[in-house]
Amino acid sequence: xxxxxxxxxxxxxxxxxxxxxxxxxxxxxxxxxxxxxxxxxxxxxxxxxxxxxxxxxxxxxxxxxxxxxxxxxxxxxxxxxxxxxxxxxxxxxxxxxxxxxxxxxxxxxxxxxxxxxxxxxxxxxxxxxxxxxxxxxxxxxxxxxxxxxxxxxxxxxxxxxxxxxxxxxxxxxxxxxxxxxxxxxxxxxxxxxxxxxxxxxxxxxxxxxxxxxxxxxxxxxxxxxxxxxxxxxxxxxxxxxxxxxxxxxxxxxxxxxxxxxxxxxxxxxxxxxxxxxxxxxxxxxxxxxxxxxxxxxxxxxxxxxxxxxxxxxxxxxxxxxxxxxxxxxxxxxxxxxxxxxxxxxxxxxxxxxxxxxxxxxxxxxxxxxxxxxxxxxxxxxxxxxxxxxxxxxxxxxxxxxxxxxxxxxxxxxxxxxxxxxxxxxxxxxxxxxxxxxxxxxxxxxxxx
Numbered sequence: 001x002x003x004x005x006x007x008x009x010x011x012x013x014x015x016x017x018x019x020x021x022x023x024x025x026x027x028x029x030x031x032x033x034x035x036x037x038x039x040x041x042x043x044x045x046x047x048x049x050x051x052x053x054x055x056x057x058x059x060x061x062x063x064x065x066x067x068x069x070x071x072x073x074x075x076x077x078x079x080x081x082x083x084x085x086x087x088x089x090x091x092x093x094x095x096x097x098x099x100x101x102x103x104x105x106x107x108x109x110x111x112x113x114x115x116x117x118x119x120x121x122x123x124x125x126x127x128x129x130x131x132x133x134x135x136x137x138x139x140x141x142x143x144x145x146x147x148x149x150x151x152x153x154x155x156x157x158x159x160x161x162x163x164x165x166x167x168x169x170x171x172x173x174x175x176x177x178x179x180x181x182x183x184x185x186x187x188x189x190x191x192x193x194x195x196x197x198x199x200x201x202x203x204x205x206x207x208x209x210x211x212x213x214x215x216x217x218x219x220x221x222x223x224x225x226x227x228x229x230x231x232x233x234x235x236x237x238x239x240x241x242x243x244x245x246x247x248x249x250x251x252x253x254x255x256x257x258x259x260x261x262x263x264x265x266x267x268x269x270x271x272x273x274x275x276x277x278x279x280x281x282x283x284x285x286x287x288x289x290x291x292x293x294x295x296x297x298x299x300x301x302x303x304x305x306x307x308x309x310x311x312x313x314x315x316x317x318x319x320x321x322x323x324x325x326x327x328x329x330x331x332x333x334x335x336x337x338x339x340x341x342x343x344x345x346x347x348x349x350x351x352x353x354x355x356x357x358x359x360x361x362x363x364x365x366x367x368x369x370x371x372x373x374x375x376x377x378x379x380x381x382x383x384x385x386x387x388x389x390x391x392x393x394x395x396x397x398x399x400x401x402x403x404x405x406x407x408x409x410x411x412x413x414x415x416x417x418x419x420x421x422x423x424x425x426x427x428x429x430x431x432x433x434x435x436x437x438x439x440x441x442x443x444x445x446x447x448x
Contacts, residue, residue: 031095032057038102038138039065039076045137046074051088051130052081057095065134089130101138107283108135109323113272120213120269121324129322144319147310147347150330156311159334163244166341170249170291174314174346175332181241181339182295191297193232194261194365197223211268211350219265220305220350225380226259226367227402228387233259236367237398241293245341246371249291253400253407257290257372258379264305264350264364266357271349273308273323276370279379285317290344290372297365298336304364305353306331307340314345326351344372374407383425396422 009015035057039046049067056062066081067074100106112131113121123131136143150156157169159179166176182190198221201207212218226233237256246254277289300306308329310320320328331351332340342348355362372378382402399405399422406412406421413423414430 028095031099032061035095035098036063036076038098039063042102042138043074043076045142046134047072048137049074049130049134052085053089053091053130053134054080054087055098056090056092058092089127089134091127091131091134098138101135102140104140105282107278107281108132108139109274109319110278110281110283111135113323114278115215116272121272125324128324132321132323141317144317147313147318147320147328149328150311153311156330159338167245167248170245170341170343173311175309175311175340175342177332177334178241178339178341179335180337181239182337184337187297187337190232190236190295190367191365193230194223194263194297194367195363197229198261198263198365211264211271213269218268219353220268221263221265223261223263224258225385226261227256227382227398228385228390233367234390234394234398236295237369237401239293241339241341242369242371245293246291249288249343250371250373253374254291254371255374255376255378255403256380256382256401257370257376259369261365261367262350263366264353266353266355266359266362268305268350268353270308270324270326270352273310273320273326273329273347273349275314275347276344277372280376285345288314288343288345289376290370292340292342292344292368292370294340294342295367296334296336296338296340297367298361298363299334300331300336300338300340300364300366301333302331302351303354304361305351306333306364307348308332308351309342310347313347314343318347320347323349344370371401374403375410378403388425391425399424 006016039055043065046065047067047070049065050070052068053065054062055065064077064080064087065074066077068085097106097111101108101111109132112135121128133143153173157166157173157176159177160166161179163178166178169176198207201223202221208222208224209216209220210218210222211220223229237259276292277284280289294307298304308326309332310329313319326349329351332348334340353362353364370379386402394402394404396405403411404423406417406419406423408419409417411417411423412421413426416423
């Protein structure tokens, strides 16, 4: 499944390698043929590209889509056009990706760039809008609408202590700004914890950097799994804003999808514009699955990397034509101690930090706690990431946030799924226990 072949059987009699239901070796060829048929079917729509594209499926086979003649349908060519023109956009895609776009099972922006979320893409800047538009034209619903420009709104959210207004802003614009969510003392405590943890991870050689040209470089630093990294971060999960906002937007049993700090530093490359429910595929835009709460540990403004947002982009079938551009966005600016609350459907991304290294407040430390509905798989796999020494001091609140509490028919342990029951990691779960089979006798119980 999903390209992972079966391993060597542990019980010889249970070797299923000689019992296939299809010839997997021919699947690629079938997918290529299907992808070619899809492109051929979509040629009238692809005329909108007004460009020459090449599509490689990772083999010697390369198809060309010639849509340069606006007065006639696009053409599908098996070789380079006779005029020798260079493609305006060169794509390398798995044929099943084309099929998933066509079926509406995969969002094009995610399918094309899911490995480029924290760093720049290798694709040329000129090719990006063409690649996105080509993929959009394959989908059942077609290209999304261009988001409404920020200048078109009569007003936009501003930091406020009125939580009712924050909620109205989240509903209307996709985000709201909570003023004075943290006191100056609380800001100082949390900022010290973040900055010292960041320095410690760099010194230990385990820092996670991003915002550069590739996945291993960049000045920005993320502190993942804050649950493991200090009592300050455990205490922040007691913040009353969580209780006020999260159940209101996504229900009582939401889980902590991820918990991290993000330090934007001078010289970074802006993060790709994205939504926080982009991993939910097929894409679903008419339901909000998550809410993010970002705490500002310094004054956040355009020049030090404020999150770029597209107001109102949480509603409807809308998306930017180029997710690597911040054109049409605004910075979510707020003073230190504020909380930036936003719907998981809002298009956003870390902005560019244009300050001089070492200048006052040139680093922008923030803390993100992202909650998702309880049936969504968490970004962080806490059953693997949680340190045992931290697990021993977690409160019921922490454990519920991490999914160590049964809700509905999920989150149980060894088959016990009682609503509201809490569980801890067990080292002695029932394993292999064998005894000679005997017919069941009514009334028999455990141990008999």
